[in-house]
């Protein structure tokens with residue numbers, strides 16, 4: 500069942516899942532597709548199964564910077580079920596793939612009938628908030644090469660693939676740096692045998708090397724999500 504590929508849905512009790520099931524449908528999303536803009540009304544929530552989604556802040560200059568990355572360990576737009584009906588930031592597809600889409604009304608209705616589901620959604624929003632706080636600290640304190648490694652590792656976990664289809668422009672935008680910085684770091688990592696970079700595609704060739712080069716924020720966010728999901732026995736990132 501596709502819903503099992505989203506770890507939040509997979510963690511639900513049979514009763515909670517049955518309540519959501521009529522409101523869920525699988526959909527495909529393409530890279531750079533915008534799910535909603537800041538200020539939009541949230542009328543759908545997205546439980547990614549293979550798609551990876553970025554929550555980004557947009558500045559008046561047109562620059563965008565990523566605050567959090569959400570994939571199969573999370574949900575986008577769950578605050579609508581908790582009465583936060585307006586999006587506060589942009590949600591954009593970072594890696595093409597699929598997500599289970601749930602109507603906000605359906606999620607809200609199910610959450611109001613189930614304390615465990617309501618608790619899970621509240622804990623998820625706390626985890627998302629913690630991830631955004633970690634991103635703030637990371638940007639202020641960590642070097643761009645360690646940040647890029649952190650970012651590639653989380654992308655790998657969420658997409659479950661060692662090959663990531665990213666252009667240097669997109670990477671620069673997500674990391675809030677100029678393209679030249681990304682080019683320099685990607686070249687250094689390639690020289691070290693950690694990644695192979697061709698136009699629009701990054702392949703991770705030395706996972707341990709990438710982990711060693713990443714800042715602590717990768718593990719910090721990972722452990723927060725493991726706490727949220729109660730470290731499921733059969734499905735891990």
Ligand SMILES: [Zn+2]
Nearest residue numbers: 637641714716
């Ligand atoms: Zn960091």
